[in-house]
Amino acid sequence: xxxxxxxxxxxxxxxxxxxxxxxxxxxxxxxxxxxxxxxxxxxxxxxxxxxxxxxxxxxxxxxxxxxxxxxxxxxxxxxxxxxxxxxxxxxxxxxxxxxxxxxxxxxxxxxxxxxxxxxxxxxxxxxxxxxxxxxxxxxxxxxxxxxxxxxxxxxxxxxxxxxxxxxxxxxxxxxxxxxxxxxxxxxxxxxxxxxxxxxxxxxxxxxxxxxxxxxxxxxxxxxxxxxxxxxxxxxxxxxxxxxxxxxxxxxxxxxxxxxxxxxxxxxxxxxxxxxxxxxxxxxxxxxxxxxxxxxxxxxxxxxxxxxxxxxxxxxxxxxxxxxxxxxxxxxxxxxxxxxxxxxxxxxxxxxxxxxxxxxxxxxxxxxxxxxxxxxxxxxxxxxx
Ligand SMILES: Cc1cc2nc3c(=O)[nH]c(=O)nc-3n(C[C@H](O)[C@H](O)[C@H](O)COP(=O)(O)OP(=O)(O)OC[C@H]3O[C@@H](n4cnc5c(N)ncnc54)[C@H](O)[C@@H]3O)c2cc1C
Numbered sequence: 001x002x003x004x005x006x007x008x009x010x011x012x013x014x015x016x017x018x019x020x021x022x023x024x025x026x027x028x029x030x031x032x033x034x035x036x037x038x039x040x041x042x043x044x045x046x047x048x049x050x051x052x053x054x055x056x057x058x059x060x061x062x063x064x065x066x067x068x069x070x071x072x073x074x075x076x077x078x079x080x081x082x083x084x085x086x087x088x089x090x091x092x093x094x095x096x097x098x099x100x101x102x103x104x105x106x107x108x109x110x111x112x113x114x115x116x117x118x119x120x121x122x123x124x125x126x127x128x129x130x131x132x133x134x135x136x137x138x139x140x141x142x143x144x145x146x147x148x149x150x151x152x153x154x155x156x157x158x159x160x161x162x163x164x165x166x167x168x169x170x171x172x173x174x175x176x177x178x179x180x181x182x183x184x185x186x187x188x189x190x191x192x193x194x195x196x197x198x199x200x201x202x203x204x205x206x207x208x209x210x211x212x213x214x215x216x217x218x219x220x221x222x223x224x225x226x227x228x229x230x231x232x233x234x235x236x237x238x239x240x241x242x243x244x245x246x247x248x249x250x251x252x253x254x255x256x257x258x259x260x261x262x263x264x265x266x267x268x269x270x271x272x273x274x275x276x277x278x279x280x281x282x283x284x285x286x287x288x289x290x291x292x293x294x295x296x297x298x299x300x301x302x303x304x305x306x307x308x309x310x311x312x313x314x315x316x317x318x319x320x321x322x323x324x325x326x327x328x329x330x331x332x333x334x335x336x337x338x339x340x341x342x343x344x345x346x347x348x349x350x351x352x353x354x355x356x357x358x359x360x361x362x363x364x365x366x367x368x369x370x371x372x373x374x375x376x377x378x379x380x381x382x383x384x
Pocket of ligand 1: 007037040146148162165207245276302369
């Protein structure tokens with residue numbers, strides 16, 4: 001009998017398995033794919049995420065972003081240069097593998113190429129069925145991503161999704177040094193979202209993501225983005241599409257008895273930027289605290305739903321409102337940003353972990369008029 005079975009070895013599942021094993025619980029981490037596996041993702045780890053991780057991930061960081069270039073339709077824009085790191089660029093295959101290695105070193109049992117199929121509740125334990133075997137556990141956690149089978153089988157409400165498509169380009173012949181340390185975000189390349197260019201060691205992750213559920217021309221949007229970023233048809237390009245969690249931040253259930261959801265499976269991501277790794281790690285941290293407390297007889301597992309609703313959901317709700325506002329009034333937003341560049345420092349404060357999106361309606365004007373002093377020190381350059 002396992003204490004906990006965690007389904008899915010992405011950042012949410014491996015972080016949780018690592019934390020629970022380190023306190024002596026008997027944990028199985030179940031992954032349906034060959035390992036290590038490719039995951040369509042920009043691999044941008046914000047500073048706030050980097051700082052809450054308890055694994056040293058410096059060995060899988062391929063570039064550190066100090067500069068953000070924001071444009072509208074690849075024209076008017078601003079470059080902000082920070083004096084400290086803003087985003088750490090990781091290769092997801094190596095990043096996820098490192099977190100799994102940490103979980104195994106802490107004592108977790110790791111099964112690969114084994115797919116979770118279903119579960120049923122019994123007196124005092126859960127029977128978990130995979131395509132290889134059946135196992136018993138006391139607590140089952142779905143960390144199985146946006147199309148969570150655990151979530152569906154346990155009767156959780158479906159999570160809202162947007163759509164993203166990413167291209168992995170490289171290794172490149174062009175001078176990578178010119179691109180290092182910078183991230184380019186273009187608004188306008190796709191409706192209701194943005195395009196990105198994240199440099200890695202010797203390759204690029206270029207993609208487009210929208211918080212709209214249905215997109216007619218996402219492939220065309222991506223090709224437009226590639227074209228604007230100077231990618232030639234002779235360059236080595238691999239395309240990957242994937243749904244994107246797009247929560248509206250309304251209160252919901254995150255556990256159903258002894259079945260919990262973490263990360264994308266729970267629909268936890270930032271609906272303004274699309275950042276999901278931070279919330280995967282944060283929800284795993286909260287789940288580990290509640291589960292260990294439950295095993296010690298101190299807390300009910302319902303506490304997990306309460307804590308996510310109290311500690312994470314309010315910020316997601318605010319980010320959702322900000323997202324609705326910004327993506328509907330992009331030209332106005334870009335002009336406001338150029339006129340009041342101090343707003344950028346608020347955004348950098350948020351992704352650096354010095355602030356959050358709650359109360360942006362008052363904080364943004366406070367930044368504009370110099371009432372709120374940002375922690376992050378940035379310089380700004382206007383570009384045409
Ligand atoms: C194109 C794109 C770009 C993105 N870029 C960024 C970014 O730059 N920065 C950022 O912070 N976020 C980004 N995100 C979001 C981020 O990728 C996710 O939020 C994050 O991966 C969620 O982690 P997770 O552990 O919850 O799930 P996942 O990483 O999706 O892991 C789930 C795992 O569960 C396994 N699994 C699924 N079903 C089963 C089953 N039945 N049995 C066993 N195993 C199963 C899967 O194989 C997978 O390995 C991006 C998303 C997309 C689509």
